[in-house]
Amino acid sequence: MWKKKKVKxxxxxxxxxxxxxxxxxLQFYLNRQVAHQQTYVLxxxxxAAFAMAMKSRQKATLKSGERTFNxxxxxxxxxxxxxxINVNTDKHYFEFILPTLKKVEEQADKTVDKEKNPGNHVTREERSEDKLPQVNERPVQESSKKAD
Incomplete structure (x- = not known):
């Protein structure tokens, strides 16, 4: 009788x-799911805020202004x-800093001039490789298993 109580x-x-x-x-899993959902919503x-900012930038005619979206x-x-560009949504505030409109217009003018006068002369400022950041590449190791 004594042994049965120990087993139970x-x-x-x-x-x-x-x-x-x-x-x-289960608690760790649910917390991870909640964190992923919050990240997704943000x-x-x-x-959406960036889309509103880009649309406002495209439609901007003055140096400063305000637009209201839904x-x-x-x-x-x-x-x-x-x-x-400052974007106020219901829950958050976002700020985006983009190149000025004058620079964009100057670049657009340069591309129009290039289309009109196609030449092989390229100045140092116009070369795209000078504007690109340097990236150190590492070779990717291939796995020994091959997909058939």
Missing amino acids: AGVLLYAITIAGIFSLL NKEKL LGKVTYKDNSKGFI
Whole structure:
């Protein structure tokens, strides 16, 4: 009779331990899912804010102004730092700094001039390789398994 009580207590202790471990694993999994969902929602809102900023930049005719969208409010200002765009959404505030409109117009004028006068002369400022950042590349190791 004494031994049967020990066995029942051991099985009960084992069941409680396994339930505790399972609940911890479930809690970690659910917290990770919640974090991924929050990141997704923030990225989605950031993308919408960037789209509103780009649309405002395209439609900008003055040095500074304000536009209202159904997802938020955009204010923009063109100064020496660049084209600064502030986007207020329901939950967050975003700020984007883009090149000034004058630089964009000058680049557009250069491309129009190049199309009109196709020549082989390229100045140092116009070479694209000078503008690109240097990247150190590492070779990718190929796996020994090949896909058939």
